[in-house]
Amino acid sequence: MAGKPETLYQKIVDTHTVKRIDDSTILLYVDIHFANEYTSPQAFAGLVERGIGVLSPDSHLCVVDHVIPTEDVTPRVIEDSASARQAAKLGENCRQFGIKAFYGPNDPHQGIEHVLMDEQGLVRPGMVVICGDSHTTTHGSLGALAFGIGTSEIEHILATQTLVYRMAKTMLIRIDGHLPEGVTAKDLALAVLRKISARGALGCVVEYQGSVVNELPVEGRMTLCNLTVEAGARGAIIAPDEKTVEWVTAHCPDLKGEELKAAQEYWRSLKSDDDAHFDIVHTLDASALEPMVTWGTSPDQAVGISESVPEADSFADPDSHTAAVRAQGYQGLKAGTPMEGIPVQHVFIGSCTNARLPDLRAAAAVIRGRHVAPGVRAQVVPGSMQVRREAEAEGLDRIFKDAGFEWRKSGCSLCLAMNNFVLEPGVRCASTTNRNFEGRQGRGARTHLVSPQMAAAAAVTGHLTDWRKLPEI
Ligand SMILES: CC(C)[C@H](C(=O)O)[C@@H](O)C(=O)O
Protein backbone atom coordinates (compact mmCIF):
# COMPACT_ATOMS: atom_id res chain seq x y z
CA MET A 1 0.00 0.00 0.00
CA ALA A 2 1.34 3.41 -0.91
CA GLY A 3 2.32 5.57 2.08
CA LYS A 4 0.81 8.88 3.06
CA PRO A 5 1.45 11.57 0.41
CA GLU A 6 4.37 13.76 1.41
CA THR A 7 5.81 17.12 0.51
CA LEU A 8 9.34 17.37 -0.86
CA TYR A 9 10.33 19.01 2.42
CA GLN A 10 9.09 16.04 4.44
CA LYS A 11 10.86 13.61 2.11
CA ILE A 12 14.22 15.37 2.56
CA VAL A 13 13.73 15.48 6.31
CA ASP A 14 12.89 11.74 6.31
CA THR A 15 16.08 10.84 4.48
CA HIS A 16 18.14 12.89 6.95
CA THR A 17 16.53 11.90 10.25
CA VAL A 18 19.12 10.32 12.52
CA LYS A 19 16.81 10.06 15.49
CA ARG A 20 13.38 11.24 16.63
CA ILE A 21 13.62 13.31 19.80
CA ASP A 22 9.92 14.03 20.31
CA ASP A 23 6.80 14.57 18.18
CA SER A 24 8.10 17.71 16.54
CA THR A 25 11.87 17.52 17.06
CA ILE A 26 14.45 15.36 15.34
CA LEU A 27 18.19 15.03 15.02
CA LEU A 28 18.83 16.06 11.41
CA TYR A 29 21.89 14.98 9.43
CA VAL A 30 23.60 17.87 7.64
CA ASP A 31 25.25 17.15 4.29
CA ILE A 32 27.12 20.39 3.97
CA HIS A 33 27.72 23.38 6.21
CA PHE A 34 29.44 26.62 5.31
CA ALA A 35 30.57 29.47 7.48
CA ASN A 36 31.65 33.07 7.23
CA GLU A 37 34.04 35.11 9.36
CA TYR A 38 31.23 37.00 11.06
CA THR A 39 28.95 34.39 12.61
CA SER A 40 31.34 31.46 13.16
CA PRO A 41 34.08 32.59 15.63
CA GLN A 42 32.16 31.78 18.83
CA ALA A 43 31.23 28.35 17.47
CA PHE A 44 34.89 27.43 16.97
CA ALA A 45 35.74 29.01 20.33
CA GLY A 46 33.12 26.74 21.90
CA LEU A 47 34.84 23.67 20.45
CA VAL A 48 38.19 24.84 21.82
CA GLU A 49 36.65 25.41 25.24
CA ARG A 50 35.17 21.92 25.31
CA GLY A 51 38.28 20.34 23.87
CA ILE A 52 36.46 18.68 20.96
CA GLY A 53 37.16 18.58 17.25
CA VAL A 54 35.23 18.85 13.97
CA LEU A 55 33.70 15.45 13.18
CA SER A 56 33.79 15.68 9.38
CA PRO A 57 36.13 18.46 8.23
CA ASP A 58 35.43 17.83 4.53
CA SER A 59 31.74 18.68 5.02
CA HIS A 60 32.46 22.36 5.74
CA LEU A 61 33.52 25.35 3.70
CA CYS A 62 34.59 28.68 5.15
CA VAL A 63 34.84 32.01 3.37
CA VAL A 64 35.55 35.64 4.20
CA ASP A 65 32.75 37.70 2.68
CA HIS A 66 30.89 39.99 5.11
CA VAL A 67 33.63 42.36 6.26
CA ILE A 68 35.96 42.35 3.26
CA PRO A 69 36.52 45.63 1.38
CA THR A 70 35.68 45.36 -2.33
CA GLU A 71 37.95 47.97 -3.93
CA ASP A 72 39.54 46.74 -7.14
CA VAL A 73 43.05 46.35 -5.73
CA THR A 74 45.50 43.43 -5.57
CA PRO A 75 46.28 42.10 -3.07
CA ARG A 76 43.16 42.72 -1.03
CA VAL A 77 44.00 44.02 2.42
CA ILE A 78 41.57 44.42 5.32
CA GLU A 79 42.71 47.57 7.06
CA ASP A 80 40.15 47.67 9.85
CA SER A 81 41.83 45.73 12.65
CA ALA A 82 38.70 44.05 14.08
CA SER A 83 37.65 42.84 10.62
CA ALA A 84 41.20 41.71 9.78
CA ARG A 85 41.22 39.70 13.01
CA GLN A 86 37.88 38.05 12.14
CA ALA A 87 39.18 37.07 8.70
CA ALA A 88 42.49 35.75 10.05
CA LYS A 89 40.73 33.86 12.83
CA LEU A 90 38.56 31.99 10.34
CA GLY A 91 41.70 30.84 8.50
CA GLU A 92 43.32 29.77 11.78
CA ASN A 93 40.20 27.87 12.82
CA CYS A 94 40.14 26.02 9.50
CA ARG A 95 43.80 25.04 9.86
CA GLN A 96 43.37 24.00 13.49
CA PHE A 97 40.29 21.87 12.80
CA GLY A 98 41.42 20.38 9.49
CA ILE A 99 38.90 22.18 7.25
CA LYS A 100 40.64 22.38 3.88
CA ALA A 101 38.05 24.51 2.08
CA PHE A 102 38.96 27.99 3.31
CA TYR A 103 38.66 30.92 0.95
CA GLY A 104 40.50 33.91 2.34
CA PRO A 105 40.54 37.47 0.95
CA ASN A 106 42.92 36.69 -1.92
CA ASP A 107 41.74 33.23 -2.86
CA PRO A 108 40.51 33.00 -6.48
CA HIS A 109 37.39 31.18 -5.16
CA GLN A 110 36.47 33.94 -2.71
CA GLY A 111 32.93 35.22 -3.00
CA ILE A 112 29.66 35.65 -1.16
CA GLU A 113 28.95 32.33 0.53
CA HIS A 114 25.55 31.91 -1.11
CA VAL A 115 26.97 32.50 -4.56
CA LEU A 116 30.01 30.29 -4.36
CA MET A 117 28.34 27.28 -2.70
CA ASP A 118 26.20 26.66 -5.76
CA GLU A 119 28.75 27.65 -8.36
CA GLN A 120 31.22 25.15 -6.89
CA GLY A 121 28.70 22.33 -7.11
CA LEU A 122 28.52 21.78 -3.36
CA VAL A 123 24.74 22.01 -3.22
CA ARG A 124 22.79 19.20 -4.85
CA PRO A 125 19.10 18.38 -4.89
CA GLY A 126 17.89 16.47 -1.85
CA MET A 127 20.70 17.66 0.42
CA VAL A 128 20.43 19.40 3.79
CA VAL A 129 22.49 22.57 3.52
CA ILE A 130 23.20 24.82 6.49
CA CYS A 131 24.99 28.07 7.21
CA GLY A 132 24.95 30.61 10.03
CA ASP A 133 23.27 33.10 7.76
CA SER A 134 19.60 33.71 7.09
CA HIS A 135 19.89 33.81 3.30
CA THR A 136 20.85 30.15 3.17
CA THR A 137 17.27 29.70 1.90
CA THR A 138 18.76 30.59 -1.50
CA HIS A 139 19.89 27.01 -2.07
CA GLY A 140 16.40 25.58 -1.89
CA SER A 141 16.26 26.76 -5.51
CA LEU A 142 18.20 23.59 -6.36
CA GLY A 143 15.79 21.30 -4.52
CA ALA A 144 17.79 21.19 -1.26
CA LEU A 145 16.51 21.85 2.24
CA ALA A 146 18.59 24.89 3.12
CA PHE A 147 18.28 27.35 5.98
CA GLY A 148 20.24 29.57 8.35
CA ILE A 149 21.04 28.82 11.98
CA GLY A 150 22.51 30.52 15.06
CA THR A 151 26.02 30.29 16.45
CA SER A 152 25.38 27.61 19.09
CA GLU A 153 23.87 25.42 16.40
CA ILE A 154 26.97 25.93 14.24
CA GLU A 155 29.02 24.53 17.10
CA HIS A 156 26.71 21.49 17.28
CA ILE A 157 27.07 20.84 13.56
CA LEU A 158 30.85 21.20 13.62
CA ALA A 159 31.02 18.69 16.46
CA THR A 160 28.39 16.18 15.33
CA GLN A 161 27.39 16.92 11.67
CA THR A 162 23.82 17.03 12.98
CA LEU A 163 21.33 19.61 14.15
CA VAL A 164 18.53 19.43 16.70
CA TYR A 165 15.69 20.41 14.40
CA ARG A 166 12.12 21.40 15.07
CA MET A 167 9.85 20.54 12.14
CA ALA A 168 8.46 23.52 10.25
CA LYS A 169 4.94 24.10 8.96
CA THR A 170 4.54 23.74 5.21
CA MET A 171 3.39 26.46 2.84
CA LEU A 172 2.74 26.18 -0.87
CA ILE A 173 3.00 29.33 -3.01
CA ARG A 174 1.73 28.62 -6.51
CA ILE A 175 2.55 31.25 -9.09
CA ASP A 176 0.44 30.95 -12.19
CA GLY A 177 0.46 32.76 -15.53
CA HIS A 178 3.59 34.12 -17.19
CA LEU A 179 5.92 36.93 -16.18
CA PRO A 180 5.46 39.86 -18.59
CA GLU A 181 8.46 40.95 -20.67
CA GLY A 182 11.02 42.78 -18.53
CA VAL A 183 9.63 41.56 -15.20
CA THR A 184 12.19 39.50 -13.30
CA ALA A 185 12.45 37.01 -10.45
CA LYS A 186 13.32 39.94 -8.17
CA ASP A 187 10.06 41.68 -9.04
CA LEU A 188 8.20 38.45 -8.46
CA ALA A 189 9.85 37.98 -5.07
CA LEU A 190 8.95 41.53 -4.00
CA ALA A 191 5.38 40.96 -5.19
CA VAL A 192 5.17 37.77 -3.12
CA LEU A 193 6.46 39.66 -0.06
CA ARG A 194 3.94 42.44 -0.62
CA LYS A 195 1.16 39.88 -0.79
CA ILE A 196 2.05 37.70 2.19
CA SER A 197 3.95 40.31 4.31
CA ALA A 198 7.26 40.18 6.16
CA ARG A 199 5.75 37.79 8.71
CA GLY A 200 3.68 35.84 6.20
CA ALA A 201 5.78 32.69 6.16
CA LEU A 202 6.94 32.67 9.79
CA GLY A 203 7.70 29.13 10.91
CA CYS A 204 7.10 27.68 7.43
CA VAL A 205 9.14 26.02 4.76
CA VAL A 206 7.76 27.43 1.52
CA GLU A 207 7.55 25.34 -1.64
CA TYR A 208 7.14 27.27 -4.89
CA GLN A 209 5.23 25.69 -7.75
CA GLY A 210 3.44 26.89 -10.89
CA SER A 211 4.06 27.88 -14.47
CA VAL A 212 6.05 31.00 -13.58
CA VAL A 213 8.40 29.07 -11.31
CA ASN A 214 8.92 26.47 -14.04
CA GLU A 215 9.80 29.22 -16.50
CA LEU A 216 12.32 30.95 -14.23
CA PRO A 217 15.99 30.33 -14.95
CA VAL A 218 17.86 28.62 -12.13
CA GLU A 219 19.51 31.88 -11.04
CA GLY A 220 16.07 33.53 -10.92
CA ARG A 221 14.89 30.76 -8.61
CA MET A 222 17.90 31.54 -6.42
CA THR A 223 16.78 35.16 -6.20
CA LEU A 224 13.24 34.09 -5.29
CA CYS A 225 14.34 31.62 -2.59
CA ASN A 226 16.88 34.12 -1.24
CA LEU A 227 14.17 36.72 -0.60
CA THR A 228 11.73 34.23 0.88
CA VAL A 229 13.47 34.51 4.23
CA GLU A 230 12.26 38.12 4.30
CA ALA A 231 8.79 36.69 4.90
CA GLY A 232 10.15 34.86 7.95
CA ALA A 233 10.41 31.50 6.16
CA ARG A 234 12.49 28.66 7.58
CA GLY A 235 13.29 27.48 4.10
CA ALA A 236 12.21 27.85 0.47
CA ILE A 237 12.26 24.98 -1.95
CA ILE A 238 11.67 24.33 -5.62
CA ALA A 239 11.50 20.76 -6.89
CA PRO A 240 14.29 19.98 -9.35
CA ASP A 241 13.35 19.89 -13.04
CA GLU A 242 15.47 19.37 -16.15
CA LYS A 243 16.88 22.90 -15.83
CA THR A 244 18.05 22.13 -12.31
CA VAL A 245 19.53 18.79 -13.31
CA GLU A 246 21.43 20.42 -16.16
CA TRP A 247 22.63 23.31 -13.98
CA VAL A 248 23.84 21.12 -11.13
CA THR A 249 25.48 18.65 -13.52
CA ALA A 250 27.39 21.49 -15.16
CA HIS A 251 28.65 22.56 -11.74
CA CYS A 252 29.62 19.07 -10.52
CA PRO A 253 32.42 17.88 -12.82
CA ASP A 254 33.41 15.32 -10.15
CA LEU A 255 30.26 13.30 -10.87
CA LYS A 256 30.74 11.02 -13.87
CA GLY A 257 29.43 7.86 -15.53
CA GLU A 258 27.19 5.58 -13.48
CA GLU A 259 27.49 7.77 -10.39
CA LEU A 260 26.23 10.79 -12.30
CA LYS A 261 23.38 8.78 -13.84
CA ALA A 262 22.27 7.51 -10.46
CA ALA A 263 22.49 11.01 -8.96
CA GLN A 264 20.44 12.51 -11.79
CA GLU A 265 17.81 9.82 -11.44
CA TYR A 266 17.52 10.58 -7.75
CA TRP A 267 17.33 14.34 -8.36
CA ARG A 268 14.53 13.83 -10.90
CA SER A 269 12.56 11.80 -8.37
CA LEU A 270 12.46 14.62 -5.83
CA LYS A 271 9.06 16.28 -5.75
CA SER A 272 6.02 16.66 -3.55
CA ASP A 273 3.38 14.01 -4.09
CA ASP A 274 0.40 15.33 -6.05
CA ASP A 275 -1.97 15.16 -3.12
CA ALA A 276 0.52 16.18 -0.42
CA HIS A 277 -0.96 18.39 2.27
CA PHE A 278 0.41 21.89 2.87
CA ASP A 279 -0.60 23.74 6.05
CA ILE A 280 -1.03 27.01 4.15
CA VAL A 281 -1.57 27.63 0.43
CA HIS A 282 -1.24 30.93 -1.46
CA THR A 283 -1.76 31.48 -5.15
CA LEU A 284 -0.64 34.41 -7.22
CA ASP A 285 -1.06 35.22 -10.89
CA ALA A 286 2.08 36.94 -12.16
CA SER A 287 0.74 37.95 -15.57
CA ALA A 288 -0.10 41.52 -14.58
CA LEU A 289 3.08 42.26 -12.60
CA GLU A 290 5.35 45.15 -13.44
CA PRO A 291 8.89 45.96 -12.22
CA MET A 292 8.73 46.46 -8.46
CA VAL A 293 10.45 48.86 -6.09
CA THR A 294 10.36 49.18 -2.31
CA TRP A 295 9.27 52.48 -0.81
CA GLY A 296 9.81 51.65 2.88
CA THR A 297 12.21 49.99 5.29
CA SER A 298 10.96 46.42 5.07
CA PRO A 299 11.20 44.32 1.90
CA ASP A 300 7.42 43.81 1.84
CA GLN A 301 6.85 47.57 1.60
CA ALA A 302 6.96 47.30 -2.18
CA VAL A 303 4.86 48.59 -5.09
CA GLY A 304 4.95 48.52 -8.88
CA ILE A 305 7.07 51.27 -10.43
CA SER A 306 3.95 52.94 -11.89
CA GLU A 307 2.45 53.27 -8.40
CA SER A 308 2.95 55.89 -5.69
CA VAL A 309 4.10 55.77 -2.08
CA PRO A 310 0.97 54.36 -0.42
CA GLU A 311 -1.16 56.24 2.12
CA ALA A 312 -0.54 54.81 5.59
CA ASP A 313 -4.33 54.65 5.94
CA SER A 314 -4.43 52.07 3.17
CA PHE A 315 -3.05 49.55 5.70
CA ALA A 316 -5.90 48.24 7.82
CA ASP A 317 -3.63 46.35 10.21
CA PRO A 318 -2.47 48.79 12.98
CA ASP A 319 1.13 47.47 13.01
CA SER A 320 1.45 47.89 9.25
CA HIS A 321 -0.04 51.39 9.55
CA THR A 322 2.51 52.43 12.21
CA ALA A 323 5.33 50.83 10.21
CA ALA A 324 4.29 52.74 7.08
CA VAL A 325 4.30 56.10 8.88
CA ARG A 326 7.71 55.44 10.37
CA ALA A 327 9.15 54.12 7.11
CA GLN A 328 7.95 57.15 5.16
CA GLY A 329 9.59 59.42 7.74
CA TYR A 330 12.90 57.55 7.53
CA GLN A 331 12.81 57.39 3.76
CA GLY A 332 11.89 61.07 3.44
CA LEU A 333 8.93 60.23 1.20
CA LYS A 334 5.38 61.56 1.35
CA ALA A 335 2.40 59.35 0.64
CA GLY A 336 1.16 59.95 -2.90
CA THR A 337 4.63 60.61 -4.37
CA PRO A 338 5.00 58.64 -7.63
CA MET A 339 7.83 56.10 -7.34
CA GLU A 340 8.91 56.87 -10.89
CA GLY A 341 11.10 59.96 -10.76
CA ILE A 342 12.36 59.72 -7.15
CA PRO A 343 16.00 60.86 -7.42
CA VAL A 344 18.83 58.55 -6.32
CA GLN A 345 22.44 59.40 -5.56
CA HIS A 346 23.77 55.86 -5.40
CA VAL A 347 23.27 52.60 -7.27
CA PHE A 348 24.50 49.27 -5.97
CA ILE A 349 24.47 46.10 -8.07
CA GLY A 350 25.61 43.26 -5.84
CA SER A 351 24.71 40.73 -3.09
CA CYS A 352 23.70 37.08 -2.89
CA THR A 353 20.29 38.13 -4.23
CA ASN A 354 21.29 39.56 -7.58
CA ALA A 355 25.01 39.47 -8.44
CA ARG A 356 25.33 36.28 -10.48
CA LEU A 357 26.41 36.33 -14.09
CA PRO A 358 22.88 36.60 -15.59
CA ASP A 359 22.18 39.53 -13.24
CA LEU A 360 25.29 41.35 -14.40
CA ARG A 361 24.48 40.57 -18.03
CA ALA A 362 20.98 41.99 -17.58
CA ALA A 363 22.25 45.21 -16.00
CA ALA A 364 25.00 45.59 -18.62
CA ALA A 365 22.46 45.23 -21.42
CA VAL A 366 20.57 48.25 -20.04
CA ILE A 367 23.73 50.31 -19.54
CA ARG A 368 25.48 49.57 -22.85
CA GLY A 369 25.95 52.83 -24.74
CA ARG A 370 24.60 54.92 -21.85
CA HIS A 371 26.30 56.78 -19.01
CA VAL A 372 25.75 57.11 -15.27
CA ALA A 373 23.83 60.34 -14.62
CA PRO A 374 25.67 63.31 -13.07
CA GLY A 375 25.58 63.22 -9.28
CA VAL A 376 25.14 59.43 -9.11
CA ARG A 377 27.81 57.03 -7.83
CA ALA A 378 27.27 53.53 -9.18
CA GLN A 379 28.99 50.30 -8.18
CA VAL A 380 29.03 46.70 -9.36
CA VAL A 381 30.21 44.09 -6.86
CA PRO A 382 30.15 40.64 -8.50
CA GLY A 383 28.81 37.84 -6.31
CA SER A 384 32.06 35.89 -6.45
CA MET A 385 35.51 36.22 -7.96
CA GLN A 386 34.48 33.54 -10.42
CA VAL A 387 31.46 35.58 -11.50
CA ARG A 388 33.83 38.53 -11.86
CA ARG A 389 36.21 36.55 -14.10
CA GLU A 390 33.35 35.20 -16.21
CA ALA A 391 31.91 38.69 -16.60
CA GLU A 392 35.31 40.03 -17.63
CA ALA A 393 35.71 37.25 -20.18
CA GLU A 394 32.49 38.53 -21.81
CA GLY A 395 33.58 42.17 -21.62
CA LEU A 396 30.88 43.17 -19.12
CA ASP A 397 33.43 45.01 -16.97
CA ARG A 398 34.21 47.30 -19.92
CA ILE A 399 30.54 48.09 -20.42
CA PHE A 400 30.17 49.02 -16.76
CA LYS A 401 33.39 51.01 -16.60
CA ASP A 402 32.69 52.85 -19.88
CA ALA A 403 29.32 53.83 -18.45
CA GLY A 404 30.97 55.26 -15.33
CA PHE A 405 30.34 52.37 -12.91
CA GLU A 406 32.95 51.19 -10.41
CA TRP A 407 33.88 47.57 -11.12
CA ARG A 408 34.78 45.99 -7.78
CA LYS A 409 35.86 42.72 -6.21
CA SER A 410 33.51 40.30 -4.53
CA GLY A 411 31.92 40.43 -1.07
CA CYS A 412 28.74 41.41 0.74
CA SER A 413 29.87 45.01 0.66
CA LEU A 414 27.13 47.64 0.59
CA CYS A 415 24.44 44.98 1.03
CA LEU A 416 24.99 45.45 4.75
CA ALA A 417 27.77 48.04 4.92
CA MET A 418 29.97 46.05 7.28
CA ASN A 419 33.22 46.76 5.46
CA ASN A 420 34.94 50.08 4.86
CA PHE A 421 32.23 51.59 2.65
CA VAL A 422 28.95 53.00 3.92
CA LEU A 423 26.54 55.56 2.53
CA GLU A 424 26.20 59.00 4.12
CA PRO A 425 22.97 59.97 5.90
CA GLY A 426 20.22 60.96 3.47
CA VAL A 427 21.82 59.29 0.45
CA ARG A 428 19.20 57.41 -1.55
CA CYS A 429 20.27 54.15 -3.18
CA ALA A 430 18.70 51.88 -5.77
CA SER A 431 20.02 48.51 -4.71
CA THR A 432 19.73 44.95 -6.02
CA THR A 433 20.02 43.58 -2.46
CA ASN A 434 17.40 42.01 -0.18
CA ARG A 435 17.10 44.26 2.88
CA ASN A 436 16.13 47.90 3.07
CA PHE A 437 16.14 48.14 6.87
CA GLU A 438 16.88 51.46 8.59
CA GLY A 439 20.63 52.04 8.53
CA ARG A 440 21.36 48.89 6.50
CA GLN A 441 23.54 50.74 4.00
CA GLY A 442 24.71 53.42 6.43
CA ARG A 443 23.11 55.44 9.21
CA GLY A 444 20.32 57.54 7.70
CA ALA A 445 20.87 56.12 4.20
CA ARG A 446 17.76 55.19 2.21
CA THR A 447 17.49 51.96 0.26
CA HIS A 448 15.13 51.03 -2.55
CA LEU A 449 15.23 47.33 -3.48
CA VAL A 450 15.01 46.70 -7.23
CA SER A 451 16.06 44.27 -9.97
CA PRO A 452 19.43 44.62 -11.74
CA GLN A 453 17.71 46.15 -14.79
CA MET A 454 15.90 48.69 -12.59
CA ALA A 455 19.14 49.56 -10.78
CA ALA A 456 20.89 50.07 -14.11
CA ALA A 457 18.09 52.34 -15.33
CA ALA A 458 18.20 54.38 -12.10
CA ALA A 459 21.96 54.83 -12.58
CA VAL A 460 21.64 56.25 -16.07
CA THR A 461 18.60 58.44 -15.43
CA GLY A 462 19.42 59.49 -11.86
CA HIS A 463 16.01 58.46 -10.58
CA LEU A 464 13.78 55.44 -10.06
CA THR A 465 12.30 54.57 -13.41
CA ASP A 466 10.68 51.76 -15.38
CA TRP A 467 13.64 50.37 -17.30
CA ARG A 468 11.33 49.18 -20.09
CA LYS A 469 10.58 52.80 -20.95
CA LEU A 470 14.18 53.96 -21.53
CA PRO A 471 14.44 55.56 -24.97
CA GLU A 472 16.12 53.43 -27.65
CA ILE A 473 19.75 54.25 -28.32
C1 LIG B 1 25.53 38.71 9.13
C2 LIG B 1 24.42 37.71 8.98
C3 LIG B 1 24.06 37.21 10.34
C4 LIG B 1 23.23 38.26 8.24
C5 LIG B 1 22.17 37.19 7.95
O1 LIG B 1 22.01 36.23 8.67
O2 LIG B 1 21.47 37.30 6.99
C6 LIG B 1 23.63 38.96 6.95
O3 LIG B 1 24.17 38.11 6.00
C7 LIG B 1 22.48 39.73 6.41
O4 LIG B 1 22.19 39.62 5.23
O5 LIG B 1 21.85 40.46 7.17
Ligand code: SF4
Ligand atom coordinates in the same frame (compact mmCIF):
# COMPACT_ATOMS: atom_id res chain seq x y z
S1 SF4 C 1 25.23 39.58 0.39
FE1 SF4 C 1 23.96 40.56 1.90
S2 SF4 C 1 22.27 39.22 2.24
FE2 SF4 C 1 23.86 38.04 1.25
S3 SF4 C 1 24.98 37.08 2.91
FE3 SF4 C 1 26.00 38.99 2.41
S4 SF4 C 1 25.12 40.51 3.79
FE4 SF4 C 1 23.76 38.73 3.84
